[in-house]
Amino acid sequence: MAKRVSLSGNEAVAYAMRQINPDVVAAFPITPSTEVPQYFSQFVANGQVTSEFVAVESEHSAMSACIGASAAGGRVMTATSSCGLALMWEMLYIAASSRLPVVLAVVNRALSGPINIHNDHSDSMGARDSGWIQIYGENAQEAYDNFIQAIRIGEHPDVQLPVMVCYDGFITSHAVENLEMCEDAEVKAFVGERVAPYSLLGENPVAMGPLDLPPHYFEHKRQQAEAMRNAKKVILEVAAEFEKLTGRKYGLFEEYKMEDAEAAMVIINSTAGTAKKVVDKMRAEGKKVGLIKIRSFRPFPAEELVAALKNVKAVAVMDKVDGFTGVAAPLHNEVRSALYGAAEGKIVPGYIYGLGGRDVTVNDIESVYNDLFKAIETGKYEVYNYLGVRE
Amino acid sequence: MNREMIEKYFRKEQLPHIWCPGCGNGIALAAIVDAIDSSDLDKEKICIVSGIGCSSRASGYLNFDSIHTTHGRAIAFATGVKMANPEMNVIVITGDGDCTAIGGNHLIHACRRNIDLNVIVFNNNIYGMTGGQYSPTTPKSAKTATSRHGTVERQFDICDLSRSAGATYVARSTVYHYRHLTDMIKGAFKNKGFSIVEALTPCPVQYGRRNKLGNPPDIMKELKESVSLTDSSKIKIGVFKNESEPEYTSEYHKLVEAEVGKYE
Ligand SMILES: Cc1ncc(C[n+]2csc(CCOP(=O)(O)OP(=O)(O)O)c2C)c(N)n1
Ligand code: SF4
Numbered sequence: 001m002a003k004r005v006s007l008s009g010n011e012a013v014a015y016a017m018r019q020i021n022p023d024v025v026a027a028f029p030i031t032p033s034t035e036v037p038q039y040f041s042q043f044v045a046n047g048q049v050t051s052e053f054v055a056v057e058s059e060h061s062a063m064s065a066c067i068g069a070s071a072a073g074g075r076v077m078t079a080t081s082s083c084g085l086a087l088m089w090e091m092l093y094i095a096a097s098s099r100l101p102v103v104l105a106v107v108n109r110a111l112s113g114p115i116n117i118h119n120d121h122s123d124s125m126g127a128r129d130s131g132w133i134q135i136y137g138e139n140a141q142e143a144y145d146n147f148i149q150a151i152r153i154g155e156h157p158d159v160q161l162p163v164m165v166c167y168d169g170f171i172t173s174h175a176v177e178n179l180e181m182c183e184d185a186e187v188k189a190f191v192g193e194r195v196a197p198y199s200l201l202g203e204n205p206v207a208m209g210p211l212d213l214p215p216h217y218f219e220h221k222r223q224q225a226e227a228m229r230n231a232k233k234v235i236l237e238v239a240a241e242f243e244k245l246t247g248r249k250y251g252l253f254e255e256y257k258m259e260d261a262e263a264a265m266v267i268i269n270s271t272a273g274t275a276k277k278v279v280d281k282m283r284a285e286g287k288k289v290g291l292i293k294i295r296s297f298r299p300f301p302a303e304e305l306v307a308a309l310k311n312v313k314a315v316a317v318m319d320k321v322d323g324f325t326g327v328a329a330p331l332h333n334e335v336r337s338a339l340y341g342a343a344e345g346k347i348v349p350g351y352i353y354g355l356g357g358r359d360v361t362v363n364d365i366e367s368v369y370n371d372l373f374k375a376i377e378t379g380k381y382e383v384y385n386y387l388g389v390r391e
Numbered sequence: 392m393n394r395e396m397i398e399k400y401f402r403k404e405q406l407p408h409i410w411c412p413g414c415g416n417g418i419a420l421a422a423i424v425d426a427i428d429s430s431d432l433d434k435e436k437i438c439i440v441s442g443i444g445c446s447s448r449a450s451g452y453l454n455f456d457s458i459h460t461t462h463g464r465a466i467a468f469a470t471g472v473k474m475a476n477p478e479m480n481v482i483v484i485t486g487d488g489d490c491t492a493i494g495g496n497h498l499i500h501a502c503r504r505n506i507d508l509n510v511i512v513f514n515n516n517i518y519g520m521t522g523g524q525y526s527p528t529t530p531k532s533a534k535t536a537t538s539r540h541g542t543v544e545r546q547f548d549i550c551d552l553s554r555s556a557g558a559t560y561v562a563r564s565t566v567y568h569y570r571h572l573t574d575m576i577k578g579a580f581k582n583k584g585f586s587i588v589e590a591l592t593p594c595p596v597q598y599g600r601r602n603k604l605g606n607p608p609d610i611m612k613e614l615k616e617s618v619s620l621t622d623s624s625k626i627k628i629g630v631f632k633n634e635s636e637p638e639y640t641s642e643y644h645k646l647v648e649a650e651v652g653k654y655e
Binding site for chain 2: 028029030031034037038041042045053055057058083087112113115
């Protein structure tokens with residue numbers, strides 16, 4: 001039976017790690033993710049898990065050690081934020097292309113510089129094309145649930161890819177919330193044992209990471225892309241199984257009051273909570289507003305999103321990161337290209353908000369919906385917008 | 392630290408500093424400032440480079456040209472500063488983690504090149520800023536956030552490491568021995584080559600508490616008693632190496648001039 005507990009997001013994820021009891025955790029501290037390996041090292045010290053905990057000398061080494069352990073057939077996880085993720089960069093690509101299902105909690109924090117410890121999505125969004133699955137969550141419950149599901153998604157035979165489980169620094173990582181935790185035995189049964197299709201120290205000797213020149217490199221990349229496509233179906237299958245266990249429903253994204261929505265918002269992580277409040281308020285005033293919260297950003301659920309947005313007239317795409325493309329931020333880009341050929345005159349502006357931990361209020365969010373209604377009425381709007389910045 | 396020095400060298404709007412009560416970082420910083428004040432360095436040509444950590448926050452308090460860089464990379468940034476402008480007196484303020492864990496590679500290679508940098512390591516034997524995880528200088532068996540039953544790993548001796556890697560001025564002192572520490576830093580400024588001063592400094596909050604070392608004055612007393620200038624059964628303080636060897640930027644520019652000269 002599930003139990004109600006009050007935990008911070010980081011505690012919840014560390015508890016999930018305890019319940020999963022991985023073979024190896026290799027980590028290096030960085031705010032605001034430090035607590036995850038911190039709590040976990042306590043579980044190791046107390047003998048509550050049988051995992052090996054390796055305190056390495058940098059994130060580059062942390063991911064390298066994770067890759068080594070995963071290549072040896074282990075179930076492996078770690079956590080990081082901001083510059084820590086940036087320092088893992090080289091290794092992110094190695095993990096993905098070696099098809100090693102490492103699970104990484106990314107506690108989202110602004111990427112330097114200037115140095116800033118608060119939340120935005122510039123760290124994980126920078127790693128969006130590294131070949132990792134990226135799953136985002138609004139609150140501690142979702143961080144916990146996503147972390148457990150990530151094991152099954154990444155290790156699925158049709159996928160075999162590493163997974164980032166992302167949640168907002170401080171807002172989710174440090175705030176204490178009530179959530180439902182599974183029993184240890186339930187998690188144990190749900191995740192099972194890792195079955196690596198091949199591994200170092202397996203029955204037959206394998207060569208990992210050899211030079212891969214023009215005769216095969218392209219095919220390997222193609223297979224990697226195929227695995228990412230497969231992940232979409234697997235994410236849904238795992239979610240269905242998880243729902244049976246817990247009653248909590250997950251998909252590629254969450255639709256909130258979208259049925260007859262005219263103006264919608266696409267958003268990621270904790271600000272979805274603020275936005276849902278605004279949706280409720282505006283709905284009470286008779287305004288047809290809705291919200292889509294992306295859960296799986298990689299793979300990106302393009303077709304599904306097009307279907308979900310079919311009837312809206314205007315949709316604001318919210319990015320807690322600037323893309324510096326001069327055109328649009330990452331989620332905005334993604335949504336617009338998904339809608340290419342299916343936009344049917346839809347109004348699709350982007351809003352960059354909350355960089356470096358700038359507060360986002362219900363008034364800010366309401367102003368975005370109001371912009372959308374104005375755009376529907378007049379046909380006039382700005383495509384590229386900043387919310388809550390001093391000009 | 393007297394008012395006059397604060398007026399002269401600090402960014403007053405950044406004060407008070409945010410180090411914990413009982414932290415030794417303020418003393419180490421004061422020693423650097425005293426050493427600068429009493430040295431013949433051109434004050435207009437000083438650049439302070441720091442990494443990330445409690446110690447590395449020091450750069451933000453000083454009213455010199457300064458770069459607060461990323462974790463572990465202070466020496467690499469400083470190498471760039473020095474190469475671009477060899478006239479600069481480059482002072483690196485770093486922590487034991489910053490300098491020997493994530494940035495350990497830069498340390499040994501800067502030593503090897505004998506580039507004219509002055510590195511002051513605030514060694515508190517712990518990652519202070521991130522909550523007390525063990526660092527490469529944490530003594531064996533010490534309790535930290537990542538070694539609750541005692542650290543198993545062996546520790547680096549920063550001075551031995553730097554000396555073997557090729558640094559030409561190597562010294563150690565403590566924040567208890569303020570005058571001595573200031574002299575060690577002044578010695579670093581005099582050396583044209585890679586200089587490193589290891590300043591032993593207490594972190595009562597992340598290290599002291601976990602290892603039941605008592606309150607900050609007790610820890611200071613313990614620090615005083617654990618070191619000696621002469622007694623080899625204790626941690627030695629003093630100058631371990633002070634030798635003149637060809638300095639990297641000068642050698643580099645000599646070579647450039649010679650090569651360019653061939654075509655003139
Ligand atoms: C790439 C990267 N990884 C991790 C961190 C987090 N971090 C900040 S300070 C620090 C350790 C600082 O220890 P030390 O250098 O000994 O300095 P102290 O705080 O003890 O003075 C860490 C791990 C970071 N800022 N950047
Ligand atoms: S944590 Fe330790 S090193 Fe950092 S300011 Fe506090 S006492 Fe000083």
